[in-house]
Amino acid sequence: MLEGTTAEIRERKALRVNPAKTCQPIGAMYASLGVNKCMPHSHGSQGCCAYHRSHLTRHHKEPVVATTSSFTEGASVFGGLANLKTALNNIFSIYDPEVVSVHTTCLSEVIGDDIPMIIKKSIEDGIIPEGKTVIHANTPSFVGSHVTGFANQCKAFVDYFAESTGETKNVVNIFPGWVEPADMRELKRLADGVGVEYIMAPDTSDVLDSPLDGEYHMYPDGGVTVAELKATGDSFLSVGLGPLASTSAVESLEKKCKVPSKVLELPIGVQATDAFIDALRLAGDTSVPSEIEKERGRLVDMMSDMSQYTHGKKVAIFGDPDHLVSMVSFLVELGMVPAIVVTGTPGKKWEKKMKEIIDPVNEDCVIKAFSDIHYLHQWIKANPVDLLMGNTYGKFVAKTEDVPFVRFGFPIMDRVGHRAFPTVGYQGGMRILEKITDAFFDKRDREDPDHEIELVL
Amino acid sequence: MDSATTPDAIHVLDDRTDQVWTKGSGKAFKCDTKSTAGSVTQRACAFCGSRVVLYPIADALHIVHGPIGCAVYNWDIRGALSSGSQLHRNSFSTDLAEKEVVFGGEQKLEKSLLELIEFYKPKAAFVYSTCIVGLIGDDVERICKSVSRKSGIDVIPVDSPGFKGTKKSGYQAACEAAFRLVGTGDTSDIKPYSINLLGEFNIAGEAWMIKEYFERIGIQVVATITGDGRVDDLRRCHGASLNLVQCSGSMTHLSKLLKQHYDIPSERVSFFGFEDTARAIYTAAEHFGDPELMERAQELVRTEIAKYAPQLKQYKKQLKGKKAALYVGGAFKAFSLVLALRALGMKTVLAGTQTGSAEDYEQLKEICDPGTVIVDDSNPLELAKFVLEKDVDLFIGGVKERPIAFKMGVAFCDHNHERKIPLAGFEGMLHFADEVARSACSPVWQFAPRRAQAKAFLDSASQSDFATESTTTEGGKA
Numbered sequence A: 001m002l003e004g005t006t007a008e009i010r011e012r013k014a015l016r017v018n019p020a021k022t023c024q025p026i027g028a029m030y031a032s033l034g035v036n037k038c039m040p041h042s043h044g045s046q047g048c049c050a051y052h053r054s055h056l057t058r059h060h061k062e063p064v065v066a067t068t069s070s071f072t073e074g075a076s077v078f079g080g081l082a083n084l085k086t087a088l089n090n091i092f093s094i095y096d097p098e099v100v101s102v103h104t105t106c107l108s109e110v111i112g113d114d115i116p117m118i119i120k121k122s123i124e125d126g127i128i129p130e131g132k133t134v135i136h137a138n139t140p141s142f143v144g145s146h147v148t149g150f151a152n153q154c155k156a157f158v159d160y161f162a163e164s165t166g167e168t169k170n171v172v173n174i175f176p177g178w179v180e181p182a183d184m185r186e187l188k189r190l191a192d193g194v195g196v197e198y199i200m201a202p203d204t205s206d207v208l209d210s211p212l213d214g215e216y217h218m219y220p221d222g223g224v225t226v227a228e229l230k231a232t233g234d235s236f237l238s239v240g241l242g243p244l245a246s247t248s249a250v251e252s253l254e255k256k257c258k259v260p261s262k263v264l265e266l267p268i269g270v271q272a273t274d275a276f277i278d279a280l281r282l283a284g285d286t287s288v289p290s291e292i293e294k295e296r297g298r299l300v301d302m303m304s305d306m307s308q309y310t311h312g313k314k315v316a317i318f319g320d321p322d323h324l325v326s327m328v329s330f331l332v333e334l335g336m337v338p339a340i341v342v343t344g345t346p347g348k349k350w351e352k353k354m355k356e357i358i359d360p361v362n363e364d365c366v367i368k369a370f371s372d373i374h375y376l377h378q379w380i381k382a383n384p385v386d387l388l389m390g391n392t393y394g395k396f397v398a399k400t401e402d403v404p405f406v407r408f409g410f411p412i413m414d415r416v417g418h419r420a421f422p423t424v425g426y427q428g429g430m431r432i433l434e435k436i437t438d439a440f441f442d443k444r445d446r447e448d449p450d451h452e453i454e455l456v457l
Numbered sequence B: 001m002d003s004a005t006t007p008d009a010i011h012v013l014d015d016r017t018d019q020v021w022t023k024g025s026g027k028a029f030k031c032d033t034k035s036t037a038g039s040v041t042q043r044a045c046a047f048c049g050s051r052v053v054l055y056p057i058a059d060a061l062h063i064v065h066g067p068i069g070c071a072v073y074n075w076d077i078r079g080a081l082s083s084g085s086q087l088h089r090n091s092f093s094t095d096l097a098e099k100e101v102v103f104g105g106e107q108k109l110e111k112s113l114l115e116l117i118e119f120y121k122p123k124a125a126f127v128y129s130t131c132i133v134g135l136i137g138d139d140v141e142r143i144c145k146s147v148s149r150k151s152g153i154d155v156i157p158v159d160s161p162g163f164k165g166t167k168k169s170g171y172q173a174a175c176e177a178a179f180r181l182v183g184t185g186d187t188s189d190i191k192p193y194s195i196n197l198l199g200e201f202n203i204a205g206e207a208w209m210i211k212e213y214f215e216r217i218g219i220q221v222v223a224t225i226t227g228d229g230r231v232d233d234l235r236r237c238h239g240a241s242l243n244l245v246q247c248s249g250s251m252t253h254l255s256k257l258l259k260q261h262y263d264i265p266s267e268r269v270s271f272f273g274f275e276d277t278a279r280a281i282y283t284a285a286e287h288f289g290d291p292e293l294m295e296r297a298q299e300l301v302r303t304e305i306a307k308y309a310p311q312l313k314q315y316k317k318q319l320k321g322k323k324a325a326l327y328v329g330g331a332f333k334a335f336s337l338v339l340a341l342r343a344l345g346m347k348t349v350l351a352g353t354q355t356g357s358a359e360d361y362e363q364l365k366e367i368c369d370p371g372t373v374i375v376d377d378s379n380p381l382e383l384a385k386f387v388l389e390k391d392v393d394l395f396i397g398g399v400k401e402r403p404i405a406f407k408m409g410v411a412f413c414d415h416n417h418e419r420k421i422p423l424a425g426f427e428g429m430l431h432f433a434d435e436v437a438r439s440a441c442s443p444v445w446q447f448a449p450r451r452a453q454a455k456a457f458l459d460s461a462s463q464s465d466f467a468t469e470s471t472t473t474e475g476g477k478a
């Protein structure tokens, strides 16, 4: 299907061809699903909401619920106040959530609906039952990307809920960034291993990877609770993973409740995981248990076993900024050579950071924010690579160019492993390495002539 | 508070009580309304409707004028196959940014169009406006005209911002847009026995199968609209003598336009199941009033059914007595499904659609068994409630319903446009039976708690005195 792509690169400012990002509300929706008994609410026309839910469902293979204000033409002229109030009324009476998490869409942003005002009015009018909360995040999609929406939503959790009682507790807040439910589970396991008490917000494990138990739960038994979100204000430290996804939340918490903050890269690969473990160890004033040290050792061992196959291999990769920083660092640790790195999300600072990481191994690496898959493809055509990494949309490029392809990032709509196996932590590193080398070996086994097939690799 | 779906924990939204109906209850039924604000509707928007209906026109450029998300979520999500150009499977968006939201996006749209047309050399271009475009005041019609002049190809605006309504209103806009091409092509080589297939999207190659039936009996298919579609086919589709219209809703409006302007009669048909497929072919043959043609049609139906019917037997044995729930996009599809399931020995206990009209539901009520629950524009809780209450074995629906069914330990069959296997035609019935059986009879359900409980009960029952033939045959199946 990409037969039209040429090797000659056309610089485009005006349009997107095969995007490498999507819109803010889906990030807000994903984050909100990581709150216990929370109903994400899309303030706009019903189409956006249906799209976001379907897209998340395709990725997670899980039911995703969210409500919508169902704008009509009238609402787009007179504003969505009435729609939102009716919606809130209906949501609380039928679906009975603890929290309704309202995010805007392009339409309500352009109309200029004042959500806090509508929430206030709804409280005054008695629409919101005692003890229940409605929160909001502004998520205009003509700014930033889906990751921005996730970040804005995380900040909203802090702004609406965090309280300081004045008594600091021996608890660390972990803002995990936009990672998979399996990753959040793994981060918690590591934190448990190091022996610190923590609150993870949001936490989509047990929500978007819930077991088959013969029933449909509108609110699966997972997610950070409102009580925990309130208590984040009493923690002695916040660790935000992934600068783009988590910085605004931890900074806001620092401002609001004086909880000191630390922002780290997502713990993917050896050094980034080291940094995470180290931060936890320092926070908990404990030592790293030998089990975790052994995990690290096993990852490094596997890296050494496979180094002859990874070393010097050229990689094209696209995805979200936070994911890319850590994944590319890991590729460098593996001796691989990032050749082109593309994200759809805008970010000059990110480009600079990527350059610092890649320069030591490849000064000519092309690094582009606010770009798309078509650009990446054109570049690969002119400069063949050994491996492509990215979300599901990369498969057409991989097929057209006959390059081994490792899926990573959001969304993955044609494989199942991402929901079950983490990519963060040392174990996650092993999984990534397995996938990369499998991709290389599978290609060889498939394509090598019979007499060259090797049994032992 | 228990969030699980024990039946008594479920209420139907007050506004919705008229949109749920049980056969035999005698009360009036309401549908074709906007979704209630605050409901977890399974519905999409008008833009989505127009986009999915037109996108299989493979040699046209389809560009979404709006912010990025609207373009991303419908990027190649349906398996509408093309035998040639694959241009339609790319995603083009103007990716409106803050600046354009303030100052307008006309310039960006014009530049994008010119650039893409020069690069991809499409036969025509469709421009879809999403919700905010009208609000920021872009005159898309004017830009399309200007680009059309400059580039020499038809550039057609599709006016269906999401807030206009459900997918259904998008279908109408899509038909209007497609109709702009009609009547501009050469029809001189079109034979007297000729048809258009409307509302056939060539999911998993279905259009190819159906087209072949007609060609075999000597009927020319001028255009499949829009599956494996080409701009030039649309241009000359007014030369056909008859329109066969599938899938209620999506192409009805185009058939009306073709009737109005070119006096082409149309027949509503379905190619799902033996019965409906045969009827569709006979309908066409009958239209031309040629006994020989009819004989060829009957011969074809006989051959095809003889080929596949024996193979269905094994599935019938496995599926007999199982209960199905269906929640699909259009009502016409629901009719066919009820019949096809019946042909497999299954019973439909719940039938619902996202976009059915009053007429549709009347017909649906007719063909369903007493006790069947009929719903319009449902939501997950409601669906879950009925599935458990009715002890359903198989759920037929779309992407959003699949995981819900699975969580409840209920088998699933995708019958929406994201399906991966051809379910149309005679051969399709076999695929359908196979898909249903593979899901409904999967060993995985023995581990699903609901089934596990039932099994434990039956096991203990078989040791006690009320073990009977029928419980063992039924229980042994799952």
Ligand code: SF4
Residues within 6 Å of the ligand: A023, A024, A025, A047, A048, A051, A104, A105, A106, A107, A141, B066, B067, B068, B069, B070, B071, B130, B131
């Ligand atoms: S209008 Fe905005 S929020 Fe809605 S789908 Fe499009 S980009 Fe996303």
Ligand code: SF4
Residues within 6 Å of the ligand: A045, A046, A047, A048, A049, A051, A106, A107, B045, B046, B047, B048, B066, B070, B129, B130, B131, B132, B160, B161, B162, B163
């Ligand atoms: S409702 Fe409007 S803004 Fe939302 S997806 Fe549909 S067209 Fe886009």
